[in-house]
Amino acid sequence: MSQQRHGNTSGNAGGVPAFPDLPEATIARLPEYLRALHHLSEAGADTVSSEGLAAAAGVNSAKLRKDLSHLGSYGTRGVGYDVTLLIDQIEYILGLDQRRNVALVGLGNLGHALAGYAGFASRGFRIVALFDADHDQVGKRIHGLTVRHVGELGRAVVDEGITIGVIATPPTAAQGVADELVTAGVTSILNFAPCVLSVPAGVDVRKVDLAIELQILSFHEHRKASLTALPGGRTAEEDGENQEAVGS
Amino acid sequence: MSQQRHGNTSGNAGGVPAFPDLPEATIARLPEYLRALHHLSEAGADTVSSEGLAAAAGVNSAKLRKDLSHLGSYGTRGVGYDVTLLIDQIEYILGLDQRRNVALVGLGNLGHALAGYAGFASRGFRIVALFDADHDQVGKRIHGLTVRHVGELGRAVVDEGITIGVIATPPTAAQGVADELVTAGVTSILNFAPCVLSVPAGVDVRKVDLAIELQILSFHEHRKASLTALPGGRTAEEDGENQEAVGS
DNA sequence: CGCGATTTGTGCACGCCTTCACAAGCGCTT
DNA sequence: AAGCGCTTGTGAAGGCGTGCACAAATCGCG
Structure with missing residues (x-):
């Protein structure tokens, strides 16, 4: 998404290219x-x-x-x-033969759940550091890790070999955290905050917006409702004025 | 994904088609x-x-x-x-002018967080019912709602006008829950369980797999590492026995 | 050893999506 | 009223992804 070219004119001899150009x-x-x-x-x-x-x-x-x-x-x-x-x-x-250390920033509702999500560990990802800007959160122990202040992020990334940052902060804080992660050398970010992050080229950002998924489903619900009510025509369902109650 | 045709030869007169065929x-x-x-x-x-x-x-x-x-x-x-x-x-x-009632099934780590996720309510979605198969969870109050046993799901869907189901159970339970949701008449499902759901045509399933996102990032990390280490050639990084501890 | 059953790997065509480039349209200024 | 600058809406081209259909390859059996 933020990446434009994954080109790799792999011209190495030997049978199998180490890094084929995958779509x-x-x-x-x-x-x-x-x-x-x-x-x-x-x-x-x-x-x-x-x-x-x-x-x-x-x-x-x-x-x-x-x-x-x-x-x-x-x-x-x-x-x-x-x-x-x-x-x-x-x-x-996928690079899963080497363990990837992950930092999680933001320990609200969602961050808390992510910190304990078993699906990560079972697939080679280990969350090794938790950060929050809220001093009330700092010091708490969550699933075996102590929450540190976000100011320590830069040092921790370097010291603990963190390669992926997960942002689960409110959207207003997300860009700042992203900047700090990038500065510290992280080049892969998973963003749960509903906002656009701008990062320099070479940094990959993937975004997961839970509400967007629901909105897409909502669209299809809306569409299906209007179709079953009036196949191929103007929606019934709830359309301000127009057209009251179709046949049957 | 499970949907193949969103056709709607909207041939209605009047200026604006109520439901254009959106890509x-x-x-x-x-x-x-x-x-x-x-x-x-x-x-x-x-x-x-x-x-x-x-x-x-x-x-x-x-x-x-x-x-x-x-x-x-x-x-x-x-x-x-x-x-x-x-x-x-x-x-x-998007059909957001009408409120969409959402049922959430599975109140482990992730489900718990979803139940309290502010981003839903702020965009017109209201979680109105919580379900879990675990009797220890049933009866608990989470963010103002009481957890009910999953057996009551069918009735609740009908009684409370639920149009979207969210599955946050372990993968082994997900298909069963999906079946119950479909039987109850739900036609839109958001699935957080890492498994494939099979549903009848006409039911929309969207899947969010947190670990998959990390794995995609991991791939790009792997790719970037191999390129910077050995542009265009075989990866250094970790190539079987690999070198332990680079630099620093 | 040869043959048939089975399954992979891929050439090809089609459709969707993206991007460019520009004509058409709108408002503001003179 | 006319001209100018700005912005939308869209035709056309190119690229990517999907799915079909089939040739190539392998195994098992007689």
């Missing part, structure tokens, strides 16, 4: 495949067909094959994909 | 525009140019103009867009 859409699906693969692995599967994995990940099998083909050839025709091999390969590509 | 990409950005507009409105702006609004929403101005043009012509050449008018129009399209 963004593919990258976004790899974690989904990975989860499905772990699930299959736990169920005792050694190999899986594109059809089977696609079903488990909720995508089209052709899309899955094309996605995986971008990583290289890790399947066997007539057989399928080696589950373990594929897991290793995707984890390598 | 999904546009819909996803409308909430962002809306937030920026509210911000501008509070700052006292009456009109705003596409350039200005685009900057506030973090997008390209041409894209913004094209998005808005899909809603109809609500701008004035040479002047810009009327902030209030545009807010009303987007809110209407």
Whole structure:
């Protein structure tokens, strides 16, 4: 999103390029495949067909094959994909073979929950530092970590090898925190605050806005309601004036 | 995602189509525009140019103009867009003029935070019911609501006019909850559980997986690290046995 | 060893989305 | 009233992503 070019004219010899040029859409699906693969692995599967994995990940099998083909050839025709091999390969590509230390800033409602979210640890991410601007929060222990003041952020990032920052502050504070993270050398930010962050080129920001998701659902609800009420016409539902109560 | 066709050959007379055929990409950005507009409105702006609004929403101005043009012509050449008018129009399209009642299922770490997330209420969404399968949770009061057992879900959905269900349960329970929501008549689901939900056609599911976002960031970290270390070649960083502790 | 069943990897076409560039339209000034 | 500057709305082009359909490759069996 803030990144424009992921070019990498990988012209290295040897069989497998270390860093193929993956389409963004593919990258976004790899974690989904990975989860499905772990699930299959736990169920005792050694190999899986594109059809089977696609079903488990909720995508089209052709899309899955094309996605995986971008990583290289890790399947066997007539057989399928080696589950373990594929897991290793995707984890390598995603950089999950090395543990990523995460700093979480903002310990309100949401931040508190994120600090204890089991889904992070189980996938190689470790939240190693908590920060808040509120002095009442500082010093509290949350899920085994002590909340520190946001002023210590810069030092902690360097000292503790933090590579990803998570912002769960109110929107007014978010840009400031982002600036501090960037200054400290963090180049990946996950932003839960409903606001636009501006960061220098080379820094990746991903945004999760819970309310936006609801609004998109609301749109579809609205659309569906208007369609069922009056297929192909003007909405019934609640439209100020106009058109009172359609047939049936 | 689970929806394939949003067709609506709107052939109604009169000036403005009530439900233009909006591209999904546009819909996803409308909430962002809306937030920026509210911000501008509070700052006292009456009109705003596409350039200005685009900057506030973090997008390209041409894209913004094209998005808005899909809603109809609500701008004035040479002047810009009327902030209030545009807010009303987007809110209407998104169906935010009517309050949406939301049920939240699963009150672990994340669910607890969602129940108290201020960002929902401030945008027209009201969480009106909480459910959990755990009898220890049932009966607790969280942010003014009493947690009910998930078995009461069906009745509550009907009685309280719930149109959107939010799933924040462990992944193993998610499909079951989704089934119950669908049976009760809910057609929009926001899923925080890291798993694939299968639902009948006509039901919209949006998924938010916090760990996936981190994994995508991790990929870019990995990529950036390998590029700075060895531009265009095989990664240094950690390549099997790797070097321990770089620099410093 | 050969054949058929199975499954991957991919060329190709199509559609969606983005971006550019500019004509059309509006208001202000002279 | 006419001209000028500014901004919207949109036609066209290009790029990206998806999905089909099939050739290539592998395994198992007779």
